[in-house]
Amino acid sequence: MENKKQVFGKMEVSKNSFKTLSEPVKQFGGLISIIILIFLTFFILNNIFGEGDELVAKMKIEEERIAQERKLNKLISSLPSGVLVSFDGTDNFKLSDELYEAVCKATKLIPQRAIMGANFLNFRAHEIYTINGNKIDETFVKWDDEKNKCFAGFVVSGNNVGVDETVKVSGEALSFLSTGIDTRVYFIKNF
Amino acid sequence: MKKLIFFILFSSLIASIALARSTGCKEGNCENGYGKWIYTDKTTYEGEWVATKKHGQGTETWPNGYIYKGEFKESQWNGIGILFFPDGSTYEGEWVNGFMNGKGTFTWSDGKQKTGIWKNGSFQE
Numbered sequence: 001m002e003n004k005k006q007v008f009g010k011m012e013v014s015k016n017s018f019k020t021l022s023e024p025v026k027q028f029g030g031l032i033s034i035i036i037l038i039f040l041t042f043f044i045l046n047n048i049f050g051e052g053d054e055l056v057a058k059m060k061i062e063e064e065r066i067a068q069e070r071k072l073n074k075l076i077s078s079l080p081s082g083v084l085v086s087f088d089g090t091d092n093f094k095l096s097d098e099l100y101e102a103v104c105k106a107t108k109l110i111p112q113r114a115i116m117g118a119n120f121l122n123f124r125a126h127e128i129y130t131i132n133g134n135k136i137d138e139t140f141v142k143w144d145d146e147k148n149k150c151f152a153g154f155v156v157s158g159n160n161v162g163v164d165e166t167v168k169v170s171g172e173a174l175s176f177l178s179t180g181i182d183t184r185v186y187f188i189k190n191f
Numbered sequence: 192m193k194k195l196i197f198f199i200l201f202s203s204l205i206a207s208i209a210l211a212r213s214t215g216c217k218e219g220n221c222e223n224g225y226g227k228w229i230y231t232d233k234t235t236y237e238g239e240w241v242a243t244k245k246h247g248q249g250t251e252t253w254p255n256g257y258i259y260k261g262e263f264k265e266s267q268w269n270g271i272g273i274l275f276f277p278d279g280s281t282y283e284g285e286w287v288n289g290f291m292n293g294k295g296t297f298t299w300s301d302g303k304q305k306t307g308i309w310k311n312g313s314f315q316e
Contacts, residue, residue, distance in 0.1 A: 083255070089300075113232065113255045117277075120274070120290065120312050121313070123290060123311035123313065126312075177254075187277040189280075
């Protein structure tokens with residue numbers, strides 16, 4: 001009971017001493033309190049809804065991807081326009097091993113003639129491709145770190161004589177077309 | 192704004208005319224006779240034509256390096272012909288409707304060969 005009285009007494013003293021403070025000091029104190037309150041609110045919200053370190057890690061990966069893409073685009077624009085090949089014995093621009101990898105990683109498109117060429121050795125794929133009006137479900141261009149080679153391919157699917165079929169054609173991407181803006185797979189060696 | 196629209200339309204028209212002039216029958220007779228046709232994707236065919244179709248001996252060159260030299264029937268690779276792949280590999284032999292069908296020899300760019308019967312682009316063991 002005695003302790004309670006003492007606490008209340010101390011609080012009364014603090015209240016009175018706050019009242020005696022000048023107006024600018026009070027306002028400054030209020031401002032500091034609001035700032036602390038805002039920080040606390042965001043801290044609590046971030047803990048509840050935020051992804052914290054995970055989000056930072058994702059942002060870093062995205063930044064690295066953008067930087068890598070910029071580097072590749074710069075390299076692509078420095079290449080001569082025309083056919084780029086990875087094999088010997090042609091009049092076309094011969095890619096070095098380093099450039100071959102970079103061009104492979106930067107390439108996303110596979111034009112129709114490259115698909116038609118690969119279909120020479122895959123009749124089923126050719127049939128589905130023709131029946132579907134040259135429609136392609138999916139194309140891919142991937143660099144294989146183990147084999148040190150670039151692989152490209154495509155997937156066609158559709159109904160062929162009453163049967164639903166999906167055919168994947170893939171092979172080594174050995175030549176590319178550089179348009180000055182982008183690069184495209186020009187020859188898929190699937191034999 | 193009107194000027195910009197007019198400029199875009201005019202540019203498109205000029206581009207279409209330029210493209211139309213660079214494609215089509217560029218040499219000879221592409222209806223009945225011997226002529227050279229250039230397609231919009233820069234594929235070319237030089238050879239014999241019958242009733243506006245590729246028919247007889249001819250050479251078709253694709254922009255990505257495939258070259259077919261040989262017989263055509265009804266605009267398709269039919270008969271005896273040789274296909275050069277972009278990497279230097281070749282197939283020489285019989286063709287039916289644009290595919291390796293019949294007797295033929297496939298030669299890889301490293302010199303390895305396979306001779307035999309082919310059906311729709313596949314070697315028959």
